[in-house]
Structure formats: structure tokens, C-alpha cells
Amino acid sequence: MFLEPGFLGTRAAFFMDMVTIYFAILPFLLGLSIRQAVIGNIKLHFRSQIFILLLTLVMVIIFELGVRISGGFMEYVKFSSISYDFFLMYMAVHIFVALMSVGGWIYLIITSYKTYSKLGREGMKGHRRMGKWIFAALTLTSLMGCSIYLFLFVL
DSSP: OOSSBOSSSSSOBHHHHHHHHHHHHHHHHHHHHHHHHHTTOHHHHHHHHHHHHHHHHHHHHHHHHHHHHTTOHHHHHTTOSSOHHHHHHHHHHHHHHHHHHHHHHHHHHHHHHHHHHHHGGGGGHHHHHHHHHHHHHHHHHHHHHHHHHHHHHTO
């Protein structure tokens, strides 16, 4: 999986194609989960958020293992037409946004579960606002990750 050729027709490995496809559909998965909350299916919303979070963490682990097994960041960058300095800054921003958004997502899930257990829907007023920010940050992270794939393997 880590050294096998990918399925998207680029020079990327299988794991890179798989992870990129996952992150391309992540905002849609989140949207479907959020829709469950909007229509009042709170249990399915909560369960799907946990499932999506865990699946996202598995994909990040697969990505990190694959990058290290296949030679690391420098191995990928040397074949890119994008300047190293730009790529390094872009990666730094991407990693920062990713860490903050996933950290916020975990925080939101934990605090929302505690609040909902104690107060029900009435205690969830700040949840929607924070959820919108987390959704936006995760979507930005996904878009940046997909663009990194383009920088490395298409452009």
C-alpha cells in the first residue's frame, strides 16, 4: 500500500491517492453529519462525528506512515515544480490549520457531549457557532491537502 502505484494516474503512491480522495470528500461527510443535527437526529449526528473523527485520524496515521516509509517530505518536494520556499510555508500553514481544527473538533465533541448530557439542547447555543468554525477550518485543511497533492503530483 505504501509503495504501490496509485490509482489516480499520477506518480503518487496508492496511500497518497487514498488519503487525498478521503480528504476531498471529508467536507461532504461532515455536511451529511451536520444535516442530521439540523433535522433533529442528534444521536446519529454525534455517532457520525465520532466515526468521521476516528476515520480522519486513521487516514492521518496512514499518511504519516506512508510519507516516512517512502522517503519523507524532501523526497516528494524534489520532484515538484513549486518552489521549495513557497511549499515549506504552505505546508507550515496547512499543518497549523490542521492541528488547530482537529484539536478544536475533539474539544467540541467532548464539551458538547458533556453539555448535552447535563442540559440537553438548551445548553448547546455555542455549539452551532463553534461547529461552523470547525467545519470551515476542516474544509480549508482538506482543500489545502488536496492542493498539496496537486503541487506534488500534477503541476
